[in-house]
Amino acid sequence: MYEKILVAYDGSETSRRAFSEAIRFASMTGAQLCIVHALDIVAPMGMGGTYVPADIIEAYREDAMKQLEAARAEAEAAGVRCETELIDVQSMNDSVADCLQRCATKRGVQLVVLGTHGRRGVKRALLGSVAEQFVRSALCPVLLIRGSDE
Numbered sequence: 001m002y003e004k005i006l007v008a009y010d011g012s013e014t015s016r017r018a019f020s021e022a023i024r025f026a027s028m029t030g031a032q033l034c035i036v037h038a039l040d041i042v043a044p045m046g047m048g049g050t051y052v053p054a055d056i057i058e059a060y061r062e063d064a065m066k067q068l069e070a071a072r073a074e075a076e077a078a079g080v081r082c083e084t085e086l087i088d089v090q091s092m093n094d095s096v097a098d099c100l101q102r103c104a105t106k107r108g109v110q111l112v113v114l115g116t117h118g119r120r121g122v123k124r125a126l127l128g129s130v131a132e133q134f135v136r137s138a139l140c141p142v143l144l145i146r147g148s149d150e
Helices: 013-029 054-077 096-107 121-127 130-137
Strands: 004-008 032-039 082-088 111-116 142-146
Touching: 004 013, 004 096, 013 032, 013 054, 013 111, 013 142, 032 054, 032 096, 054 082, 082 096, 096 111, 096 130, 111 130, 130 142
Parallel strands: 004 032, 004 111, 032 082, 111 142
Antiparallel strands: none
């Protein structure tokens, strides 16, 4: 069925829900889990054009690596084979969804699991959705896990 499953994980409640489902799927199918954290340092504070000091970038990276290591430990404790990867948005024309798509293609995954906030109306129009952008260009099945309605 599935041999490789990619899950986007950033430690948020929504990504934790997606991660839990990815572990369940990987356990059921014997798949390897690829846990990926996409880091958007190009424009972390808004619309870009801002300077981000190197120590702040390094702090983002260290935090992301800690989250990935905790996720790896949790997956392995559940008996799921896994690997982790920290990926970066490359430019102002790039996006987290694009980074995830490149990673999924490079790794040859058969399923991608993403958390979604399930925003509607104005919030969706203003904030957009990484999950929605990803689904529009996905080359494999995508399982969307909705976050809480809070």
